[in-house]
Amino acid sequence: MIRKAVLPVAGLGTRCLPASKAIPKEMITIVDKPVIQYVVEEAVAAGIKEIVLVTHSSKGAIEDHFDKHFELETTLEAKGKQELLEELRNIIPDDVKIISVRQPEALGLGHAVSCARPVIGDDEPFAVLLPDVLVDGHGLAQNDLAGMMKAYEDSGQSQIMVENVPEEMTHKYGIVALKGDTPEAGHSAPMASVVEKPAAGEAPSTLAVIGRYLLPGSIFALLEKTQPGAGGEIQLTDAIDTLIAREGVQAFRMQGETYDCGHQLGYLEAILVFAKRHPKFGEGFQNLMQRYAVEE
Numbered sequence: 540m541i542r543k544a545v546l547p548v549a550g551l552g553t554r555c556l557p558a559s560k561a562i563p564k565e566m567i568t569i570v571d572k573p574v575i576q577y578v579v580e581e582a583v584a585a586g587i588k589e590i591v592l593v594t595h596s597s598k599g600a601i602e603d604h605f606d607k608h609f610e611l612e613t614t615l616e617a618k619g620k621q622e623l624l625e626e627l628r629n630i631i632p633d634d635v636k637i638i639s640v641r642q643p644e645a646l647g648l649g650h651a652v653s654c655a656r657p658v659i660g661d662d663e664p665f666a667v668l669l670p671d672v673l674v675d676g677h678g679l680a681q682n683d684l685a686g687m688m689k690a691y692e693d694s695g696q697s698q699i700m701v702e703n704v705p706e707e708m709t710h711k712y713g714i715v716a717l718k719g720d721t722p723e724a725g726h727s728a729p730m731a732s733v734v735e736k737p738a739a740g741e742a743p744s745t746l747a748v749i750g751r752y753l754l755p756g757s758i759f760a761l762l763e764k765t766q767p768g769a770g771g772e773i774q775l776t777d778a779i780d781t782l783i784a785r786e787g788v789q790a791f792r793m794q795g796e797t798y799d800c801g802h803q804l805g806y807l808e809a810i811l812v813f814a815k816r817h818p819k820f821g822e823g824f825q826n827l828m829q830r831y832a833v834e835e
């Protein structure tokens with residue numbers, strides 16, 4: 540069973556400026572929760588019990604968000620604001636631990652993941668969730684990360700979440716080549732290779748890596764030997780490409796929807812989707828939508 544997840548949150552979020560100047564981009568709000576909370580909830584729903592944040596000195600607000608805030612809780616209790624108090628106390632369940640390690644220099648995603656090596660160790664499989672991407676499992680019996688966990692248990696092979704993107708977008712992603720046909724959504728298929736941000740016209744397919752990975756502890760030794768690749772950075776994709784040759788890796792085709800919160804329109808779309816079905820604000824938000832849809 541995979542119980543640990545690595546969330547690389549050290550990035551400075553230049554694509555989200557000016558919003559991310561003084562707060563971490565992961566703390567920008569989608570309706571009433573910061574984006575990082577949705578990602579942690581997704582991991583917890585799939586059975587993760589230890590979240591390893593790979594973070595940076597400027598991003599302490601993320602750790603604070605998952606920590607107990609004694610003063611605030613005492614104040615809410617004294618004022619009888621029980622509902623709000625419960626909500627704060629349940630940001631993460633009691634049996635889930637948040638651990639943080641630092642990435643001292645921005646040397647790439649592969650380097651960020653390798654910073655978690657002392658916590659994860661080389662003998663245990665683990666998950667990686669990139670917090671820029673919101674994966675929405677609304678309406679599914681289990682979320683896609685849980686589906687990947689099941690595929691990992693059944694096959695014993697690493698799982699990389701993928702979905703089709705328009706051809707003109709392939710240069711922004713890790714792109715996967717499969718050994719055979721593309722699996723149906725919710726299923727996995729063996730990968731032949733993966734390439735980080737291929738140049739226009741050179742992508743082997745339109746299947747993009749979406750930012751959810753289940754990897755073996757042996758990836759750390761491969762990352763240690765991985766040379767800087769696309770953008771001069773140590774790429775997780777390059778270590779996974781080596782892993783494919785060593786022990787096989789599968790691509791898991793996701794069922795849910797994704798929202799790329801690494802840029803403003805992605806945030807806005809996520810806000811629309813999550814606000815429309817929010818138990819407290821959904822109705823009011825739909826009224827607002829109607830009102831503004833007809834106004835110039």
Ligand code: G1P
Nearest residue numbers: 648672712713747748749750776
């Ligand atoms: C990272 C990964 C890339 C993946 C993408 C998903 O790139 O390196 O393989 O497709 O996340 O969002 P980034 O968006 O951090 O440049």
